[in-house]
Structures are given as structure tokens and as C-alpha cells.
Amino acid sequence: MPGTPPMRFVYLGPEGTFTEAALRTIPAAEHGLRTPARSVPEALEAVRAGDADAALVPLENSVGGAIPVTLDELVTGSPLVITREVVIPVEFVLAARALTPLGEIRSIAAHPQASAQCRSWLLANVPDAVVVDVLSNATAAISAAAGEHDAALCAPIGVPRNGLTVLADKVADHADAVTRFALLTRPGPPAEPTGDDVTSLALSIRRDQVGALLAVLTELAVRGINLSRIESRPTGEQLGTYVFFLDCTGHVAEPRLGEALQGLRRICAEVRFLGSYARHRLTPEAPVASPRGLSNSDFADSAAWLAQIRAGDLA
């Protein structure tokens, strides 16, 4: 049903993690049905099977990097496309069942990525506490609520949900860490360009690494397309063979990105289009000017000029 916003959302659970918080920033999700999935593959499978209209899963974190399972899922199985990105600040709190002096904390439950992001704070403020690895931020909060550990490193959303008390907030070492999520749906015509869009692609290349990557980047550079992200993931076949994930500035409906995409298609073993969608900016930024001669209007001008030549009109 084109034009109708999705109603049934699935997201990487459990409840009380950053993904749920991110999902609730989408108005249609706030008013729709929200179901947690046990894993990224399960979330995507729900959309592929038609059991959900859209899935929100994490793509990357500015400190921890890409979420490998999400990338791997995007290039296997039937195609899904990103129709929206959500970027939210990642804030960690240290929370406990009751207000406790930091000096009395003996054990802290934390997801390894969480403790990694707060390492300096932990060293400075609770140097004697033992950090115990658990499998998610939500699990950390639950285990502190259950009294298994004295405290938890968790997301703010986990505090009220588990009846915890915040002992310290903003404990992450990188104050402006963010996580970026992708809303995935079954394929359909992309939304109109907004003027500040991203196009995500997955490429596999066939020739030697340097030459093939040079060729890929050249296809983008000659059309003035910039990259906001490049990640490599192994294909699983042997060391040294990769799929590259690119986030390009621009929208597939624009001539210059369309031309670049065709160029990639011609030289790569495979190109999977993963969506064109509005960039989500936490703070507004002035758009970057295209290099000379490489704006969308330069593309329109050169097309008009070529049409004249083909018509024999050189006057």
C-alpha cells in the first residue's frame, strides 16, 4: 500500500535497549505495533516473511564500529532496503537497586561493548569493581535489579523499566558517541530525494584488491559522489575476499548518482542496492558544495549540451 506508513514494526530486542529507544523516535512506530526480536536475523526474517512491515536494527556505532550481523544479513537472503536511518546519542548510566556510594560497588554487570566505551570512567571512578560481561545492556540492568551484581552499566531506558536508581550518568568516555539504526522494508520505489540523502550499497569485486578498489572509487569520484562510510566484511570464503559496504552522498533518482551506480554495476562482480533515504542529522549542517562541475545542475547542463550535439545544433 504505497503512501501508507508501516504499522507493524519489529526491532532488535530485548525491550529496554537503545534500539527500542531509537524506534520510538519514529512517529509511526510510536503509534504502531512494536515487537522485539531475539536477533537481527529474526527481525529481518519477520519483514521478509511479511509478518512485519519494517524492522529497526543497529547499523553502526561511532565508537564500536559496524554491527557485523546486520551487514551480513543485508547481503544474504531476499533483498531488503533501508528506508530511514535513525541516529541517537549513546548514553550510558551506572545504575543500581538503590543509591550506593561508588566506593561500595564490588561488581558491575556490563555488555563488553558498553564497558569498552566507558573504560576510562570505570578506571577513574570504580577502580576496584569487577566488571562482569553479560550479553546485552538490558541483561545488565536486569541482573542488577535481581541483585546478581551491585550495579549495571546500561542505557537510560533500562533504569525505570527495572526500577533502578542512577548512580552516575554520562559515563561514556566519548561524550558524543552515537549509534545509527536502519529501518528496513521490502523493496519498493524509493522516496523522493530531499536534497540531503544517503544511498547505501554492498559491492563485491573480482579483481586484485588495489586495482578494483581504485576503479570503484574512481567511478564515484568522477561523478562527484562522496562517501560517508566504507566498511569491509569478509565473504566467508577465504581471508582477503570482502564485501564492501558504502554509504554515498546523494539519491538514486539523481542523474549523477544514477550514472555512478551504473558504472559500479559494470565493473563490480555484484552490486546490491540497499536504499536511498534522508540523512538523519542530530545537528543541522550546511550542505557540502559539490566540486566544480559536479553538481546536479552541472549534470543537467551537460545532458542538454549533449542533446544539442546529437541534434546537430552547434550554433
Next chain:
Amino acid sequence: MPGTPPMRFVYLGPEGTFTEAALRTIPAAEHGLRTPARSVPEALEAVRAGDADAALVPLENSVGGAIPVTLDELVTGSPLVITREVVIPVEFVLAARALTPLGEIRSIAAHPQASAQCRSWLLANVPDAVVVDVLSNATAAISAAAGEHDAALCAPIGVPRNGLTVLADKVADHADAVTRFALLTRPGPPAEPTGDDVTSLALSIRRDQVGALLAVLTELAVRGINLSRIESRPTGEQLGTYVFFLDCTGHVAEPRLGEALQGLRRICAEVRFLGSYARHRLTPEAPVASPRGLSNSDFADSAAWLAQIRAGDLA
């Protein structure tokens, strides 16, 4: 009158030079009106003014190189386009009023480019003769006929025309030297592609030499366009500023050359289209295969693929 071959031809004279010989290889010219012009500019001016339908002028010689005046004329004044190229072998003969032993030849009239192309032969066969520079091959023949010099280096066409006798033929040092001529007309829609075409361009570039030339060649390379010729000519403004003349493989009606042309238009200070026309080959050659992914059909495939993506059809 589309479809009607040109009837009034002008060519770089005088009569009896290679240009006239080249013109007569064109059937329409053999049966049309052929008028010699005193200079390349005069020939082109006749076409621009509508006094002639087409002008044949030399473009380059495989030994002597480009004909500067032709290149310079092509980038000034109102646009003309090349609609045909003619390549003919350049043969020189040594001719005199009567059969004369080579040892008795004391002076030889020759255009400087002709004597340059026969230097080794002259040194080996008439080492004691003085070579006197004259202003054209035709003038050389005329001066020998008039008895001003003992012999002339000239084109075969000049022998019967001046009642001369050939003393030695094929005296050029490069046995397979050729000259390439361009038939120029006022602009009109290019003829259909033949599958073995050339597109000629004149470019001026604005930035630093290395970076700008790299950019130009990259625009061609990413679309699989090859160059059969590149020449630089000064713009007349200062040392180090050039117009580049390129002969590209392919036809402006083809997608890949069209895309490359647009790319050049965007990055160059100026691009002048000088025509798309069938390549003239003296001996048939197997066409060079396009690099992988860069054939015309690869361009068609990638365009179809993009259309599917834009339609949301990723199945």
C-alpha cells in the same frame, strides 16, 4: 538537403598535390565541382560562407605530424564538423624534365617536409645534389618543369600534370607514410554509427596541467573510451596554455561516448565537438574488444538495471 551528398568541394590547393588526390577518392567529389583554395583558412571560409558544401584539408601526416593551421582553424570561427576522413599513402617520386642519371642531378626543388621525409634516400642516392626549399610539392614540380632546378621531389600526381619523367619512385624513408585528411562541412546531425567510428574533440582546460589532463583521461578511461590521437596546440596566449585535440574511439550517438562527453563538458573550460565519422582504414583490422564491462551492451545492461532499481523492482 539531408541525404543529398555535397556537390561543391573546395580543397587545399594548388592542383596536383596530395590533397587533390585524396579528394578524388571520394565518389561524390569525383563527380562534383572541385575548387582549389590557396590556404586552409580560405578553404574553410568558403564552407562557412556557404560558397562550398565541403572542404578537404590535411589533418596530420604519420611522419610530419599535425598540420598546425588546420587545428588552429578548427577551434576559431563558427563551428565546422568533420564528416569524413580520408587516409592516403604518401609516396614521393624524384622527377625531372627528361630521363637523367642520378649522378648528374645538381639541384633538387623540394618542400621542406618532403625533403625531410626522404632525407636518407637523398643522402644515399644523390649525396652531392643541393636541395632547394620551395613552398609546396606542386611548386617543386613546376620549377623542375620550368628548368629552374634539375629535378623535383613531388607527389606522383604532379608528374603527368607537368610533363615530367620519373627518375625514382618510392623515395620516402618511411615506406608506409600516410596523410590523413578531413572533410569539413557546416554542422548537422551526425551520420549513423558504423561500429568503427572516430569522434574528434578540442578541449581547453583550466587548472594545473597534470591534474587537469589526468581528469580528462579519467573521464575517458572509466567509460572505456580509447584515444587514437592526442595533440596539443598553444592557445597563443602564453607558453604552457594549450588546446588539446583528441580523436576518441566511438560515436557521439553511443551511450558510453555520450556519457564521456558530458563528463568532459563538466570539467573542461571548453569542449568543441568536431564530429563523429567512420574510421578510414587502408587495411582492415579486427576491432579492439572493449575492456570487461565497458562495451556498449554493458552500458545498455547497466541502464536497464538502474531503471529497475528506480522503479523499486529488486526481486
Next chain:
Amino acid sequence: MPGTPPMRFVYLGPEGTFTEAALRTIPAAEHGLRTPARSVPEALEAVRAGDADAALVPLENSVGGAIPVTLDELVTGSPLVITREVVIPVEFVLAARALTPLGEIRSIAAHPQASAQCRSWLLANVPDAVVVDVLSNATAAISAAAGEHDAALCAPIGVPRNGLTVLADKVADHADAVTRFALLTRPGPPAEPTGDDVTSLALSIRRDQVGALLAVLTELAVRGINLSRIESRPTGEQLGTYVFFLDCTGHVAEPRLGEALQGLRRICAEVRFLGSYARHRLTPEAPVASPRGLSNSDFADSAAWLAQIRAGDLA
């Protein structure tokens, strides 16, 4: 003590994981002191502090990809260098306390990356078992031995150590999956080139992504250096800023790699040299020939030629 092999080895523990198995393939380690560390940072810190001579830690897995914490540790703190790589096949077994029919297995303990690598096998052979995430392969074996779960996905090395019985071996979906480990020491002169070496680098770049990466790859390509690996890791500062990890073919002592390194140094914001060391091949491979003109001997020839020119010797 140059020339003396390291004696005190530290490795990513716990005991009974693939890292210990990899370490024991190194003769000096088999006869030296081997101490497990609780984390990659702890292992590297032991070397930095002089408490150990070398640390073996995982770098990447052919299915799961890079080990983020290892990459992040390599670019922070005082420099360490890779002096050896070890590649070992990754084999998973399903093991239990006693021989049990697969149909009776209800719960399986597994590290999430292990269960991901065996997903198809699990689905086909124990479709009804619940997979329970645990924090390491060794933990999985221990929990099965303790009866907490009916079985464990673990490394072969974990079987005898915990008194388990193998229910099925080679259960990984990719039969030839491998993990690559790095042996890290404090800096010192690199070992001599072997003719089949790798040089590892970490780069940060300052300009726009496409242009800067193009420049980096061009520095390598013009010297005929290929990449066997490229990974990006966020710098932690903001989305879109990365450190790139490259594995280049060749050795820092070779002229062509030395020239390429200097080129990278000039254009990158920072280049960290991470070591030149012999490539470890599980199966011998014919070396890849250098592109024309780009072998080490071509570099020697061109240097000799330049020396002649500088001496004025053009004869």
C-alpha cells in the same frame, strides 16, 4: 636480545581456545612460558610493560571478520609490531559429557560467533535445540561439562581439557574457515624479507573520503603493491571518521614498499607501521607475478638508470 627468540608468551585466554592452539604451533612457545590473559588489552599491556616478550592475539576470522578490540589496541598506546602471523583452520565440534543422540539435545552453549558460523548445521541437525549464548568457546565447553547445558559448540582443544565426548565434528558451515593471529612484540628491526611477506599499516586520512582513499590506493598502485586486506574502524570521534588497516604485499626493507610507505606518510594524517613479517600459508601458493615494470628488480634497474643520469652519463 636480538637473535634470541622470545621466551615469555602471553595469549588471549582462557586456556582451551583457538588462540592457545595457535600459540602452540610456534616452536619457541611450545617450549616457552605461556600465560593466558583475560583480554586482548591485558595481553598487549603485558608486552608493553615488559612482563612478557610477545603476545598472541586474534586479528581476524575468515567468516566473522576483524577482531575489533585487537585493531583498536594496535593504534593506541605505545607501538607494538607484528613479528609473526599464525593462520589456523577453525573447526567446531559439538560435544557433551557423554555420547548422546542428537535428537535428545535440548540446549547448546555457544559463543555467538560460533553459533553464527555453524547456523546451517545446527538448523539441519539439531533444529529443536535452544542455543544459549555464552561469552567464549571455552565457557561453552565448561558449562557443558558442568551439566548446565546438554552440549557445547567448542574448539577441539576444549574437548579433552573438559573431559567431553565429541557428538559431531566439522560442524562449521564454511569447511575452510580460518582464524588469523598476530604475534606482537615491542618494536625492533624487522626480520629479513623472505620473498613472501606482509606489511601491516594503520592509516588515518584527513580529507574527503573518496579523494583521500583514492590517493592512498594510488600510492600503492603506482608501486605495484597489492592489498591482501583492508578494514576500516571508527576513530571514536564521529560517524564517518575511520582508521584504515591495510595488509600490503611486500616487506619494508624492499625499495618499492619503502617508496610506497613514504608516499603514504606524505599524504596521510598519520601512518602507524605495524610490522613486516612472513606470510603464513596453509597451502603453498605460487607467488603472484608483479605487474610489468613493478618488480623489485625493475625498481633496482630504474634506480641505477637515475644514478647514471645524475652523473651525466647518457652514452
Next chain:
Amino acid sequence: MPGTPPMRFVYLGPEGTFTEAALRTIPAAEHGLRTPARSVPEALEAVRAGDADAALVPLENSVGGAIPVTLDELVTGSPLVITREVVIPVEFVLAARALTPLGEIRSIAAHPQASAQCRSWLLANVPDAVVVDVLSNATAAISAAAGEHDAALCAPIGVPRNGLTVLADKVADHADAVTRFALLTRPGPPAEPTGDDVTSLALSIRRDQVGALLAVLTELAVRGINLSRIESRPTGEQLGTYVFFLDCTGHVAEPRLGEALQGLRRICAEVRFLGSYARHRLTPEAPVASPRGLSNSDFADSAAWLAQIRAGDLA
């Protein structure tokens, strides 16, 4: 005899042309022996044979372009090197035996390149005069002095030498046209760099035109070497095969130009070094800053850094 300036100069004659004027700007030539040669080949042969110490010949004109015979001679025969360039303004005068109103001039003797450079002035000022082609500027002056023609277009140096009177000076269409000459000697160690030098090269390339030229320019670009001139000349073998003449910024003794030269040597079929010499500037110009990271001092820094790495000194 190193350190001793050349004493016996030969130049492209006849006397009274721009080449003689250019030669006399060199102090050693003003005080040395100056012999005109009948042609560029004759001048160079005198140096090759040891009959002269140096030859001054024209290289290019800012309006008329390269002097083909000079380029062709530089790539054949035993090597010669450019040790100095001389750039002089090209001024033409219209001169006659006696002061004559322009309206009464019926015929003007002129070298074709001279009349081409003065075309607009001639059209505006002596529209009815017939321009008669002669073989040199000196011949034009001589023929006017002899009364064969009413006037001559010639160099100022031809006026007093032939007892002529100037009817109009600065008659060239491009007021700031210049001609550039090269002083050629037998090979020897290049002079020290001055900080504003040119290095001239002749290259032949073996592969397809676009790819090979891209490779050549890339070798220069990655080392920050710019081109002040690029010319193509046919090799004489067949259409489309060229020798490229490059003038690069920098001196062969500098690391970055040395590295670029080695790169060209590795990828080109042939590289002929034609000399490193001080640039002659008619008006002082601020030197162009090297791109970031590509100055000579950046090359020195990166070499020092590499030496540290090779020594194992990463502290």
C-alpha cells in the same frame, strides 16, 4: 673542461633571425664564436661531432607551437641535453627600403608563420597588399632590400642589417608572443638546482593511449610534479603512435623528481632525459607552492621516517 663556459656556439641561421638575437642574450656567446647553421639538424650535428660546444635552436613559439624538427632531432642520434633555455619576445615589424605610406604597399614578403602571427594587423592596415611566402624572416628582409617586394615582415634585428626603414612596429596580433630556445650540449652532469628548474623528457609508451598516458601522469601527480608543457610528435611509424615531450617542474637532482623519473622509466617503453636547467622567466613570478605533503622537504621527512622504521626505532 668542467667550469669553463662553452666558446664555440652554433645557431639556427641565417644571421638576422630571432635565434641570433636570442643567442646574443647569453654573455658567453656574446663573447664567443657564433656560427649560423643552415638547419636545426646541421646545428646539432656540429655539437655531436665536436665542432661546436653548444647549439641554440628554437623549441617552441607561444603562437605557432612546437618546432617539429627540433623535437624530432632530440630523440634521434646520440643524446644531447638542454643546459639552458632562452625566452625572448617575438616582435615583428613591417619594413621597407624607404619610408612608404601603407596604402602604397602592393606586395609583402613574409615567412608563413610570420604572416600568420600578424594576420589581423595585415587585414586591418594593408588589406590590399599581396603577402608572398618566403622561407625565413631573414629572406623576407633581404628580398625587400633587393626590391623584389615593396615591404617585408621581419624581426627588428633584420632592419639595420639590411638597411631597411621601419614602417610599423609591434604588428603581431599577440602582443606578448614569445619564442623559447634551447641551448644544447653533449651530456654531462647537470648544473646544481636553482629552486626554479625545468626537466625535459621524451617518452614513448607501449600500451593503449588512454591507459598509458594516465599511468604517466599518475607517476608525476603522486610526486607533486607539474607539467609546464606537453607535446606529442608522431614516431613516423604509423598514425597514432607518438613520442611525448614533457617539461616538468623541478630538477633531476631533487628526490621527488628523481623518484618520478624512475617511475616513468619503469612503465614507459623508453624515456630519454633531455636536461634539467634553470627556468628563464621574462617577468619574475612567485613560485607555485607544492601541494600539501609534496614539497621537497616533505620528501626528506618521509625518507627520514622510513629510515627509522627500517632501524626498528618506532618510539
